[in-house]
Amino acid sequence: VTDKTGVNAQARRLDGGNWECQSGGVKAITLAGSQASWPLGTEEAKEFRTVALVEGGPDLLAAFQAREAEGRSDVAVVAMLGAANKIPVEALPSFANKRVRVFPHSDEAGMRAGERWSAQLLAIGCDVDAFRFPRLKTTSGNLIKDFNDFLRIHPDDFELQGVRHGVMP
Numbered sequence: 001v002t003d004k005t006g007v008n009a010q011a012r013r014l015d016g017g018n019w020e021c022q023s024g025g026v027k028a029i030t031l032a033g034s035q036a037s038w039p040l041g042t043e044e045a046k047e048f049r050t051v052a053l054v055e056g057g058p059d060l061l062a063a064f065q066a067r068e069a070e071g072r073s074d075v076a077v078v079a080m081l082g083a084a085n086k087i088p089v090e091a092l093p094s095f096a097n098k099r100v101r102v103f104p105h106s107d108e109a110g111m112r113a114g115e116r117w118s119a120q121l122l123a124i125g126c127d128v129d130a131f132r133f134p135r136l137k138t139t140s141g142n143l144i145k146d147f148n149d150f151l152r153i154h155p156d157d158f159e160l161q162g163v164r165h166g167v168m169p
Contacts, residue, residue: 001040001057001081008038010081012057028057028081037085041078042094048076050099050169053117055080055110059103059147066151072168083113087120095121101169102130106145131167 002009009031011019018025030036040060045051052075054063060079067075078095080087083105087095100121104114118128133144138152150167 001060001079003040003042003044005043007042008034008036008040008081010034010036010057016058030081035088036081037088039078039080039087039091041076042091045076045078045098046094048074048098050074050101051076051078051095052101052103052168053078053080053121054103054147055083055105055113056146056148057081059105062148062151063103066147067168070168075168080113080117083109085113087117092120092124095124095126097125099127099169100129101167102128103147103167104130104132106133106143110146129169 001012011029011031012027013019016027018027019029039053052063052067054060054077056079060077063077063079067073067077102114102118104110114130118130121128133146133150136144136150136157137154138144138149139154140152141154142149144150144153
């Protein structure tokens with residue numbers, strides 16, 4: 001997964017499994033020469049007033065699917081590829097004064113990342129909020145932990161938190 005600039009590129013298996021060729025069995029490999037903290041879609045976001053900021057490659061694809069399903073071609077989709085990353089100072093001007101909805105993962109690292117990214121964006125004049133997935137379940141009954149899981153929301157939970165009205169900012 002990458003964007004038109006190629007500043008950051010990451011390889012993931014489509015089945016979500018770990019790469020066996022890497023020690024520790026990592027899920028994602030940042031390609032040589034990439035700046036791992038660079039948000040995918042930064043350049044593309046410049047022309048939009050509204051941004052959906054997600055964490056990780058699978059959530060990036062899920063957010064594009066949700067954007068299309070909601071008919072929201074006015075929303076840019078941007079992804080940070082890892083909760084440990086901060087938005088680089090050089091990337092921040094691309095988001096200045098925009099409306100940004102952050103979709104953090106529901107684990108501790110994801111929530112900390114969402115708070116960190118929100119603080120960075122607020123400091124440059126963005127209107128920021130976050131979409132949370134508390135107690136929402138997938139069709140298999142598991143708790144939703146990220147945007148990718150959200151695409152499999154259980155029908156009983158669909159009307160909670162305004163989901164019926166869409167999730168894009």
